[in-house]
Amino acid sequence: MYSGIDLAVGASVTITFDVKQDPNVAPVNGVINHARVEDTLDSGVTIIDSTNKDDAAENTKTYYPTDDDTEYTNTAEPGTKGGDSAAALEVNKRSLTISNGVDNKGTSKEIAVDGTxxxxxxxxxxxxxxxxxxNRPITIKITDPDGKTPLGIITDTAATNRPSYKLANGTTGYLEPxxxxxxxxxxxxxxxxSKGTVDIIYTVKSDGTGALNKTENNIVTITPAGNDPSAPAIATNTTTIKGLTLAKLQVLDAxxxxxxEGTFVNTAIDAEPNQCVIYKIDATNTSTTALGFDITGLTILDPKSKFAAAADYVAGSATTPGVPATNITTAANDDGTNINTTITTLSPQSTATLQFRVKIKDAPK
Structure with a gap:
């Protein structure tokens, strides 16, 4: 209660106070916190005015012109001279969360060197x-730490290249920059x-220049605005470049x-004329079984020009050891220019091998 306030003719006073929600009581919207004003005149008469039309103590009708004191609810200004207005309290708990992978540790994905x-x-x-x-707009910020090199978020002025959203009912659209x-x-x-959801969707593209195992994090920050907004919600998305590695090994076949004779190595070996060398090329899909991707239509080849000056290909020696026949599109062969094979599908963490022999010439050049 406030008292002892003196007001000159035409003056006004504003009284502000805070209302705290009892955590043990469920919030209820529509409650009106009414105000009462009492003014004791020099004549000794006390005029009581209230924003509550049901306040039995209010006596303005005795002293005000007829219908001059009318109570209004949820209006910015009273509708009549001498009238009062009061607004219902809006009690809201605002809270937004964003999915952030398993155990809130972020979402991880793997991408091919030139993939999306x-x-x-x-x-x-x-x-x-x-x-x-x-009234409660939401902004979404997605960091792209290195621009579009080598991993970048697909976005430009065209609406179809921007991050998008999808509502629970299937409605989709694009975010506005x-x-x-x-x-x-x-x-x-x-x-x-309340309890509703919306998916925030964006695409990451690799420009083909990144090294294998290059990793980049995007931070997605959701910021609500309006009255009493909740704290920003943050998620981390991690992209790692995976792909194909090739290893060429050799061993002596005297x-x-x-x-x-011995084991395959990637270092120099000694071979004499009319001895043979067995070559093998291992192609490995480095993506993981949990997050990875298949490499399809994989051709492994070795140009004959690489060894033709010193050795001859041993006809019929090209094989693909360990690769099921059902997973071979083109069997290992000599097409006159290359020793080659085509593998239908190389699954994550799998290796396909092309193996063949060459015979050292009598007079290698």
């Missing part, structure tokens, strides 16, 4: 009030009801009978 991958983070309204729209680089907003037409 799509990330989806689900935004959930865990509060009790709608989010989005004009703000004046800040890498920042977008949900269109004002998108309202997320009797040219296909029997290796």
């Amino acid at each position: 991958t799509i990330f989806t983070n689900t935004l959930t309204n865990t509060g009790d009030a709608p989010e989005g729209g004009t 703000t004046s800040t680089a890498g920042e977008y907003r949900l269109p004002i037409s998108v309202i997320i009801a 009797n040219c009978d296909g029997t290796a």
Whole structure:
């Protein structure tokens, strides 16, 4: 209660105070916190005015002109001279969360050297009030730490190349860019009801220049605005470049009978004229079984020009040891220019091998 306030004719006074929600009582919207003003005149008469039309103590009708004191609810200004207005309290718990992988440790994906991958983070309204729209707009910032090199978020002025959203009912659309680089907003037409969700979707593309195992993190930050917004929600998405490695190894076959003498090495070996060398080329898909991808239509070849000056290909020696016949598109062969084979599918962490023999010439050049 405030008392002892003197007001000159035409003057006004504003009284402000805070209302704290009892955590043990469920919030209820529509409650009106009414105000009462009492003024004791010099004549000794006390005039009591209230914003509550049901306040039995109010006596303004005795002293005010007829219908001059009318009570209004949820209006900015009273509708009549001498009238009063009061607004219902809106009690809301605002809260937004964003999916952030298993155990909130972020989402990880693997991408081919020249591939693309799509990330989806689900935004959930865990509060009790709608989010989005004009009154509670939501911005989404997606960091791209190195620009578009070698991993970049696909985005430009064309709407179809921007990050997008998908509502629970299947409705899709594109995020709207703000004046800040890498920042977008949900269109004002998108309202997320309490317990509702919306997917935030964007694509990462590799430009083909990145080394294997290059990793980049995108930070997705969801920032609500409006009255009493909740704290920003943050997710981390990690992209790692994976792909194909090739290893060419050799071993001596002194009797040219296909029997290796020792183990395959990637260093120089000694071979005399009319002895043979067994070559093998191992192609390995470095992507992981959990996150990886198949490499399809893989051709492994070795140009004959690489060894033709010193050795001759041993006809019929080309094989693909360990590769099932059902996974071979083109059997190992000599096409006159290359020793080659084509593997149908190389699954994550798998290796396909092309193996063949050459015979050292009598007078190698």
